[in-house]
Amino acid sequence: MSHTHFRFDRRRLLAGTTGAALALGWPASQAQADGRILVIARSDPFKSMDPVRAFEDNSSLLQELAYSTLLTYAWLERPYRLEPDLLERLPERSADGLSYQFTLRRGVMFHDDACFPGGKGRELVADDVLFNLRRFADARLNQESWFLLEDMLVGLDEYRAATLKAPPEADLSGTAVAGLVKQDSHRFTLRLKRENTLFLYAFASPATSIVAPEAAKVDGERLATHPVGTGPYRLKDFERKGVIRWVRHAGYHRSYPAAGGAGDAEAGLLKAAGRRRPFVETLEMPLIEESQPRILKFLRGELDLVNLDRAAIDRMLRRENGRYQLLPEYTQRFTLYQSERLTAMYLWINQKDPLLGRNKALRQAIAHLLDVPGDIETVQRGAAQPLGSIVPLPIAGSERDTGARPAGYDPERAKALLAQAGFPEGRGLAELTVSCGFAAIEWRDRFDFHRARFAAAGVRLKSNFTDQPTFIKSVEASNFQLALYGWVADYPDAENFYQLLIGRNAAPGPNLASFSHPEYNRAYEAARLMAAGPERLVHLRRMNDIVRDEVPLVPLYNSLRVGLRQNWVRNHKYHLLISNAAPYLDLEGPPSRR
């Protein structure tokens, strides 16, 4: 076991060698190529580095280092755009939209590993991808991310059903699947059951990363802690509860992007354009679960990036015109980053509840009693944006495009609606229960904040705080009145959020409100596969109007990610869909400062 950090000494040594290198006229990038260590803390333990066995942020953070996916998102460009990763170009769609041809990039190499003959990684070929797609569908391995390709590819669901019945050790990887067609060593075609433009997003998810079949066949269990892929970093050593060390994959196939968004060139984000990634030789990822030591280590320069929680925001930042600013004592040392996340929080209103489901005016009154800006200011120290529609702000189709506005905190309007609902001043209205599956103190604060607001209008609230699984069980059984629960985007398309309220997704599906509105469903089906544009916006606006009128849920807020990076970190731009920035980052400046 070793979590030692003698990195300061090494960096001092590095300062000497770098200085000597520069004196000899070597290019700076070459001089700095070795011995540098990027340190990014993990805040929670990971489940598995095997892409099909774990679909959660802490595992994705590592899977993105070891593996590559067929597609990925452009690092700098906004709005988020899919681009080829293991592919030579974006998949080519057939005229009927029912098949896509994929062409693999040539010369992509797996990491060197003992699973290969002679321990030398070989080139990635189409068979590897098809093997991984079958592995992804194997019900004995994948319970968490199967939804990404469920009911999409011809024959794949049947293959999954067969794996479910097969004994644990049975190898079905040779079974033919009609929807997976190999053309030659670097080309294959995927056949769809029906037209679906959204299915390509699945291939940018870490869950569909390509593992070396040799490693999976030798010991599939071992992939959980011994990844063998084509990713930018190769695992050097690991301790589940300690430091995970990675070294640069010298044969990695990707370069730093040459195109960026507005202001990226001015911010110096394009200086590394065209250079082969990753830039930093060694990456260390210690597990630091508590916020205090994470922040202290960052302040001391032992971590390169850190996300801030409420306490750290209070201590290190101030707000100016709704944006955070670093306190003056930190501005010379750190750079602040802040970005809306791809999550949306809602107050769900159960349409099956005998009281709330039948009383639209009461639901509308509730929407006007929610002081979301007050919640954000008081409870979240400003680390969120109020939401006017069901879609988080960075996604195309959000209120930035549709113009949707929140119902807004309006106690007078709420009182009028309460009277209209048959409960003037709240008289005769039973106490309403708010269910919540989050344990953090912030949620208690939030409930107390809103309880006071509601009480002022005569509406009494009581809380039902439980653990997350118990909460999910009860809301899926429609056993609640009001529930605080959010949704995290699976892909950056508004469809992923609007589907939350369609009738066929009613509880136990993700439509917790069990909302069923034929016109909403029609608008959703019309917009689902439509490309972004004015025609789609018409349908999205109609859905927003229905939600605002019927109030099956009240959109609350879109959380912000607020963090700091050391000033010596280069190329950092907060990305909502790439969990681990390390393969893009570079370190600059005299090592003595670090």
Place this chain on the structure above:
Amino acid sequence: MTRFLLRRLGQALAVVFGVALLTFLLFHAFAPDPVRAALGQHANASSVAALRAQWGLDRPLLQQFWLFLSQIIHFDFGRSFVNGDDLATLIGNGAWVSLAVTVPPFVAGLLISVAVALFVAYHRGGRIDRLSRALFVGGMSVSALVYVIVLQYGLAYKLGWFPINGYAGGWAAPHYLLLPWLILLAVSIGPDVRLYRNVLLNEVRADHVRTARAKGASEARVLVRHVLPNAAIPILTNTVSSLPFLILGSLLLERFFSIPGIGDLVVSSLANGDFPVLKAVTVLSALALVAFNLLTDLLYVWADPRVRLA
């Protein structure tokens, strides 16, 4: 003695069976569904059923309990639900790390508390006794969390005397564990000194002590030769009954200092609904408690020849 041992062994088996049954029933009745916890927002009926089957949670309760009992008998608790790690290895490794965290301050704390308690008992009723009471009661009133936060900030970050957190095995361990040891010592010494002082003061008034004084023995000799041996049983009880908790480590310290011990494992498992880990740790803790209680009884005979086991 043999009859005593056999009887205590029978009692121990009954206790462990009772703990296993209670643990099993409580987890099934009140704990959140681990399958739902694992699958999150994308749980659909088929995934839930598949994972339930994979983890053996679809079997009849009696069959699951029998499996749990056989795991206890074979000391093989299977694998973690969350990451698939072998629990015997996970708990074995964690226990050694936790012992590295807790044993040195425990031993140092015992020696220091007995010495300080003797010193305070020597000065009973005087200014030193009053000062120590104020100091230790004040120290005991401060939450352990405050010690951790303040000392990590002050001594590790501000003064830079210790690493902020981290852990390494072998010879590098003390470098990382020094601050956690100091904190554990600071937290535990107050209650122990207070307890041992009271125990010693009870003995101070005993007849044989008065006789020793009457024979002209110095106060220091009276305390060390006559009071301390006779106060050994409560000290022994307190010490031995603390031993099982050493293996469990310190939840707070392990968490704040990123030390991969059992305490940290328990906190993570609680957060993730990793019930195989929690069940294994609960039963192993019960086993350790039973074993150390038995050890305490046996040590009584050694400490006090008047005690007879029957």
